[in-house]
Amino acid sequence: MSGTSSRPVEKSGVFKLGGELPIHRLGYGAMQLTGPGIWGPPKDRAEAVRVLRRAVELGVDFIDTADSYGPYVSEEIIAEALHPYAKGLVIATKAGLVRTGPNEWHPVGAPKYLRQEVEMSLRRLKLERIDLFQLHRIDPRVPVEESLGELKALQKEGKLRHLGLSEVSVEDIQRARKVVDVVSVQNRYNLTDRVHEKVLAYCEKEQLGFIPWFPLATGGLAKPGGALDAAARKHQASPAQIALAWLLARSPVMLPIPGTSSVKHLEENLAGAELSLSEDELAAVDAQASGR
Numbered sequence: 001m002s003g004t005s006s007r008p009v010e011k012s013g014v015f016k017l018g019g020e021l022p023i024h025r026l027g028y029g030a031m032q033l034t035g036p037g038i039w040g041p042p043k044d045r046a047e048a049v050r051v052l053r054r055a056v057e058l059g060v061d062f063i064d065t066a067d068s069y070g071p072y073v074s075e076e077i078i079a080e081a082l083h084p085y086a087k088g089l090v091i092a093t094k095a096g097l098v099r100t101g102p103n104e105w106h107p108v109g110a111p112k113y114l115r116q117e118v119e120m121s122l123r124r125l126k127l128e129r130i131d132l133f134q135l136h137r138i139d140p141r142v143p144v145e146e147s148l149g150e151l152k153a154l155q156k157e158g159k160l161r162h163l164g165l166s167e168v169s170v171e172d173i174q175r176a177r178k179v180v181d182v183v184s185v186q187n188r189y190n191l192t193d194r195v196h197e198k199v200l201a202y203c204e205k206e207q208l209g210f211i212p213w214f215p216l217a218t219g220g221l222a223k224p225g226g227a228l229d230a231a232a233r234k235h236q237a238s239p240a241q242i243a244l245a246w247l248l249a250r251s252p253v254m255l256p257i258p259g260t261s262s263v264k265h266l267e268e269n270l271a272g273a274e275l276s277l278s279e280d281e282l283a284a285v286d287a288q289a290s291g292r
Helices: 010-012 045-057 073-082 109-126 146-156 172-175 199-206 225-234 239-250 263-274 279-289
Strands: 014-017 020-024 061-065 090-095 132-134 158-167 182-188 209-213
Touching: 010 020, 010 263, 045 073, 045 263, 073 090, 073 109, 073 199, 090 109, 090 209, 109 146, 132 146, 132 182, 146 158, 146 172, 158 172, 172 182, 182 199, 199 209, 225 239, 225 279, 239 263, 239 279
Parallel strands: 061 090, 090 132, 132 158, 158 182, 182 209
Antiparallel strands: 014 020
């Protein structure tokens, strides 16, 4: 399908982070604006800049990144492309994973390290305050109370607006909420990977934003003859667009952030916000994905 409006993302609906910061439910994940293995600069930096600017043109007002994407490359390109930022544009970033090479990730939650990374992210993004800062991973060597305590101090200093978590269990969230106000959770979730259903249910109950990373995975569901293929054909859409429409319909707290380094793919993904699947279509896709 092709977008029927100039700002298709506005059809995704609105969610208020922390009950007060409105964003459209379909955002953009900036991890792929880097080199292979999420390491180093992108092959085409100019295209990366175009992707970000086009995303905002299409209505995106929530962009997710992290200090570890590159490392640092993604944040730098965001500032290059979008600063000074449009009013209402929320840039979310993360820290807590150290990079030692392509596809290598190591959790570090030491308070001094997190403070350093917050200060550097502020500088790279050219911000005085980060609207949403998420602990990228809980470091098993550091009590989470210590990691979050430092982020809470930075919040009180006015450098962070809201705090979130990534790749956590319900128990992790409950423990964290004894230290800070958690407004979002970013866990892997898609049609074929629903390990975190309990976390999603908890987020929905508590009105926490649930940000699914790797949202477009469809596995073999897009094969000819399947429910995903049938829905895609009916709506003249791509399997990725159907997967996004399913996610948006799955829960009102769902905030998908599909990423790409191509303007063409970006436009295709974001047009998925205009798709409306019937209850029967949603059920058929869900049943196939669940193996029922």
